[in-house]
Amino acid sequence: MEIKALKKKFVEIYGGTEADLRVFASPGRVNLIGEHTDYNGGFVFPAALTMTSTVIARPRKDRQIGLAATDLDCRIKASLDELEKYKSLKWGNYQLGVADELQKAGYPIVGCDMLFHDTVPLGSGLSSSAAIEVVTALTLVTLGNEAKGLTQEVNMIDMALIGQRAENRYVGVNCGIMDQFASAMGKKNHAIFLDCKDLSYQLIPLNLNGYKIVIMNTNKKRSLADSKYNERREECEKGLGILKKVLPDVSWLGEISYAAFKQHEHLIEDEVVKKRVEHVISEDDRVLRSVEALKNDDIHAFGRLMIASHHSLRDLYEVSGKELDTLVEEALKIDGIVGARMTGAGFGGCAVSIVKAEAVEALIAQVGQNYLKRIGYEASFYVSEIGDGGKEIK
Numbered sequence: 001m002e003i004k005a006l007k008k009k010f011v012e013i014y015g016g017t018e019a020d021l022r023v024f025a026s027p028g029r030v031n032l033i034g035e036h037t038d039y040n041g042g043f044v045f046p047a048a049l050t051m052t053s054t055v056i057a058r059p060r061k062d063r064q065i066g067l068a069a070t071d072l073d074c075r076i077k078a079s080l081d082e083l084e085k086y087k088s089l090k091w092g093n094y095q096l097g098v099a100d101e102l103q104k105a106g107y108p109i110v111g112c113d114m115l116f117h118d119t120v121p122l123g124s125g126l127s128s129s130a131a132i133e134v135v136t137a138l139t140l141v142t143l144g145n146e147a148k149g150l151t152q153e154v155n156m157i158d159m160a161l162i163g164q165r166a167e168n169r170y171v172g173v174n175c176g177i178m179d180q181f182a183s184a185m186g187k188k189n190h191a192i193f194l195d196c197k198d199l200s201y202q203l204i205p206l207n208l209n210g211y212k213i214v215i216m217n218t219n220k221k222r223s224l225a226d227s228k229y230n231e232r233r234e235e236c237e238k239g240l241g242i243l244k245k246v247l248p249d250v251s252w253l254g255e256i257s258y259a260a261f262k263q264h265e266h267l268i269e270d271e272v273v274k275k276r277v278e279h280v281i282s283e284d285d286r287v288l289r290s291v292e293a294l295k296n297d298d299i300h301a302f303g304r305l306m307i308a309s310h311h312s313l314r315d316l317y318e319v320s321g322k323e324l325d326t327l328v329e330e331a332l333k334i335d336g337i338v339g340a341r342m343t344g345a346g347f348g349g350c351a352v353s354i355v356k357a358e359a360v361e362a363l364i365a366q367v368g369q370n371y372l373k374r375i376g377y378e379a380s381f382y383v384s385e386i387g388d389g390g391k392e393i394k
């Protein structure tokens with residue numbers, strides 16, 4: 001939907017005129033490499049997509065938040081003074097969790113009506129939820145500051161942190177910072193090389209000369225993904241606890257080198273925990289090597305690292321599954337493919353591949369056909385453009 005149509009829809013729902021409406025948008029992300037490393041103080045390498053959560057908004061004079069979406073019938077009205085009440089909402093809990101965390105952090109937010117229009121496919125591992133969190137935070141802080149006559153710019157890293165906190169405390173998923181950071185801080189045609197220990201980052205130009213990033217969606221409905229995600233996190237904490245006995249200065253798995261892990265791995269008796277730790281520490285190393293490869297324009301070295309990452313997520317971290325493995329296997333059979341791997345939390349969701357521009361059509365046709373044959377339903381494909389992070393659309 002165009003902005004014009006969205007504004008019209010807003011007025012149909014909330015009344016008034018279009019004159020005082022504001023528009024904000026924040027994107028989903030694709031992670032190129034560095035999976036399940038963020039909450040371990042490691043490196044990640046995501047990029048913002050051009051699929052976004054767009055919000056049409058207007059401040060209110062009272063302390064009510066109105067929520068509506070273009071693709072849902074449900075309408076929500078919530079009071080800023082009773083935000084704890086809405087945690088079990090199926091839709092609207094991300095937005096209200098963000099409002100709650102903003103208030104707890106002391107931001108002067110005001111009531112407001114919002115209409116959401118989401119083009120990031122929901123629950124697909126492309127961070128539709130982070131997009132909603134970041135755009136909600138940006139909208140509420142911008143309008144709240146203005147109502148109080150404050151003129152400072154909104155700090156987008158803080159908005160990412162608020163979004164993560166809402167997801168951790170309000171929604172109950174113990175996610176790391178990668179998704180919200182990418183949604184808030186992305187830049188057109190760049191990937192973000194982020195150190196999750198301290199949030200230092202570099203924007204790395206993605207010069208893909210002649211190659212395309214193709215996202216392949218398993219369309220598998222994810223079930224139990226949140227509880228399995230939290231379980232992986234606990235296993236990493238167990239592993240860290242054991243290694244800290246011999247490496248007392250370390251606070252994160254992301255600070256342990258692969259050589260140090262190999263030296264002390266015998267201390268981890270639980271084979272499952274050992275595998276989880278090995279994935280995290282080796283994946284961290286692959287991110288560093290990937291950034292180097294891309295800086296040197298060595299796309300093939302990057303592709304090999306993507307494939308190694310997928311194998312590690314499949315065999316050591318065990319968050320892939322037959323749908324994601326099928327997409328990756330089938331993609332790797334295509335002439336002109338450079339690399340492919342699952343992206344995001346896993347357990348369904350999407351895989352990302354890099355392929356020669358002239359092979360994109362063949363990839364979509366052949367992988368699509370073979371996936372349908374092997375899995376029994378269709379996959380979807382997006383040739384992705386890399387876009388900007390969250391901002392007001394003027």
Ligand code: GLA
Nearest residue numbers: 035036175176177178344345
């Ligand atoms: C989800 C989480 C992120 C990150 C990835 C796995 O997308 O929200 O914080 O942990 O999974 O890399």
